[in-house]
Amino acid sequence: MAKLVWDQVGERLYETGTKKGVLFVQDAGGQYGTGVAWNGLTAVTETPSGAEETALYADDIKYLSLRSAEEFGGTIEAYTYPDEWGQCDGTAYPATGVALGQQTRKSFGLCFRTALGNDTVGSDFGYKLHFVYGATASVSERAYATINDSPEAITFSWEFTTVPVEVEGYKPTAIITVNSTKVDAAKLATLEAYVYGTEGTVSYSVYTIAYTEFTGESFVANTTYYERSGTAGSYVYTATEDTSPQQGTTYYTADAFTSTVYTRSGTEGSYVYTPVAAGTVPVAGTTYYTKEETGGTNPTMPTPKYIMDLFSAS
Secondary structure, three states: OOOOOOOOOOOOOEEEEEEEEEEEEEOOOOOEOOOEEEOOEEEEEEEEEEOOEEEEEEOOEEEEEEEOOEEEEEEEEEOOOOHHHHHOOOOEEEEOOEEEOOOOOOOEEEEEEEEEEEOOOEEEEEEEEEEEEEEEEOOOOOOOOOOOOOOOOOOEEEEEEEOOEEEOOEEEEOEEEEEOOOOOHHHHHHHHHHHHOEOOEEEEEEOOOOEEEOOOOOOOOOOOOEEEEOOOOOOEEEEOOOOOOOOOOOEEEEOOOOOOEEEEEOOOOOOEEEEEOOOOOOOOOOOOEEEEEEOOEOOOOOOHHHHHHHHHOO
């Protein structure tokens, strides 16, 4: 038999850090939606509870020790949060930029990563992926204070509880942890691609602006009107120099974008595409582009079965 040895080189392990948070909002059918990155995540505290002892005595001795059901909860802390988090924090958005509090709170799933370190390579030794299922957030305090000579950013904090999910062959659980130093690297890469999503092939094509015939009696200020030339299939719309409708001339207005489009800057090989929000009216003389993406996968919350099957497969 080998003799026990403590604190050997490379075996002095520790855990630290919290990063790469991914939020998955659960829909009414219990399915998790596409994951979104949680920027500004500063801490996730796991707070299991329960498993309390009930001692039974018989024959003048401690006869049995029964344990209550274990529950899992915790606290999320962050400097900011994704827009999608509002649904989990009891917020509804009846219009862009308008938020209503005290609304129904949606359940969510969460993935975050912590670092594993040792005495030889520090925190680059490895990491753990934590998956939280069936969570709901409680109300939280927000303390707004005046800016002074020692300004501090607000740290948001939310306590959450969970409802465990079924795991075949095991008791239900609300937390699964994957250790990068103990699992197959290729399978771990597959899991991360599933959770974080993969890039597709992106291409841009010129957006065709739609025009509507103007039927008013006078022009509206700050609106661009166009005259049309050419033939069907090759019409050209040119901003008119007229300041009011002229008899015998047909005018047109450009329709607002119904989805996000892009403007382009830079030179060939290093173009930069800048998004323009839906609802914006095209500016005369500007070329717009639509974005098309083929392939790639969306960030997806893995079920316990997916994780179990992935790492148990030979």
